[in-house]
Amino acid sequence: MILDLDIGNTLSKWRLKDTASSEIRSRGAVWTREEWRPGSDIPDLDVVEAVRISSVARQTVLRETVGLLRRQVGAVYVARSTAEALGVTNGYEEPSRLGVDRWMGALASYQLAGGCCSVDCGSAITIDFVLPGGRHLGGYILPGLRLMKESLQLGTRNVAIDPDSEADELLAPGKNTVEAVNHGIYMAAVSAVNRIYSEVCDREGVALPLLLTGGDARVVSRGIRVPHAVWPDMVYGGLEACFPLTAAERAGRMSGAPRVPAPVALEKIRAGLAFSMML
Numbered sequence: 001m002i003l004d005l006d007i008g009n010t011l012s013k014w015r016l017k018d019t020a021s022s023e024i025r026s027r028g029a030v031w032t033r034e035e036w037r038p039g040s041d042i043p044d045l046d047v048v049e050a051v052r053i054s055s056v057a058r059q060t061v062l063r064e065t066v067g068l069l070r071r072q073v074g075a076v077y078v079a080r081s082t083a084e085a086l087g088v089t090n091g092y093e094e095p096s097r098l099g100v101d102r103w104m105g106a107l108a109s110y111q112l113a114g115g116c117c118s119v120d121c122g123s124a125i126t127i128d129f130v131l132p133g134g135r136h137l138g139g140y141i142l143p144g145l146r147l148m149k150e151s152l153q154l155g156t157r158n159v160a161i162d163p164d165s166e167a168d169e170l171l172a173p174g175k176n177t178v179e180a181v182n183h184g185i186y187m188a189a190v191s192a193v194n195r196i197y198s199e200v201c202d203r204e205g206v207a208l209p210l211l212l213t214g215g216d217a218r219v220v221s222r223g224i225r226v227p228h229a230v231w232p233d234m235v236y237g238g239l240e241a242c243f244p245l246t247a248a249e250r251a252g253r254m255s256g257a258p259r260v261p262a263p264v265a266l267e268k269i270r271a272g273l274a275f276s277m278m279l
């Protein structure tokens with residue numbers, strides 16, 4: 001079995017993948033913390049031959065986790081942001097400073113769709129761009145839905161946005177504090193993604209496929225009006241592409257990769273942008 005770990009600022013996600021069949025056997029998530037307890041937080045390591053890790057948590061968490069795993073598992077692969085990988089050149093002035101979850105997401109999306117915009121709606125919302133040809137432009141970081149809500153301190157932190165709400169309801173004016181906050185932060189997140197996507201496509205003169213991942217991807221997706229795909233396993237896809245271990249991975253197939261719809265024509269994106277600015 002392969003144990004894949006995606007350690008975010010809020011949640012540490014894991015999944016077990018069968019080395020022979022490439023099937024996902026189980027998955028789970030625990031709050032990100034300093035220490036792991038194999039057997040309770042994550043699966044028992046007896047069955048694990050290899051571990052692949054993407055971590056943006058504090059260095060100490062990664063060090064502890066890797067130390068623990070190395071004592072029990074033969075192969076431990078830790079993803080890093082590099083200047084170049086899999087045909088993509090990192091757009092950061094200091095490539096290693098780019099969040100490795102963003103790098104994994106951009107690499108996976110590029111493998112799947114070519115030039116792309118990859119959005120990760122987690123603790124933070126990150127929006128990254130890779131042009132056809134593989135030049136990563138850099139990206140944008142804004143607070144995620146939960147962070148935005150917590151920063152307001154209006155006593156609404158425990159009332160989450162219902163992920164099954166319709167976007168139309170979530171975009172309407174709120175009639176009480178909880179609604180006003182939930183609809184406000186939802187509008188902020190969705191408008192930012194819509195606007196940034198359109199602005200960068202316009203600037204670069206290319207309509208790019210759009211891919212979403214992260215804990216809030218499903219709900220944000222409802223408010224995105226342009227064609228896009230939701231790919232919960234996007235970060236894992238980057239790990240598979242960087243450290244291929246199964247036959248399917250070596251053949252370039254990433255688990256759970258969605259069908260990515262073609263983007264709308266650039267003229268339409270530009271028209272939408274002009275309309276939103278009343279031009």
Ligand SMILES: Nc1ncnc2c1ncn2[C@@H]1O[C@H](COP(=O)(O)OP(=O)(O)O)[C@@H](O)[C@H]1O
Pocket residue numbers: 007008009010011012121122123124144145146147213214215216
């Ligand atoms: N069941 C859930 N538990 C915790 N957070 C959730 C849940 N469902 C959605 N979320 C949202 O997803 C975010 C965490 O998403 P995730 O992509 O795992 O973030 P990170 O990678 O930063 O840890 C939370 O901040 C919250 O807004």
Ligand SMILES: CC(C)(COP(=O)(O)O)[C@@H](O)C(=O)NCCC(=O)O
Pocket residue numbers: 008009010056097098099100101102120122123124125126141144
């Ligand atoms: C921006 C992030 C905090 C997002 O993390 P997440 O919301 O997935 O937990 C993470 O990618 C990170 O720590 N990045 C380093 C800074 C940068 O990318 O510029």
Ligand SMILES: [K+]
Pocket residue numbers: 120121122123124125126214
């Ligand atoms: K994120």
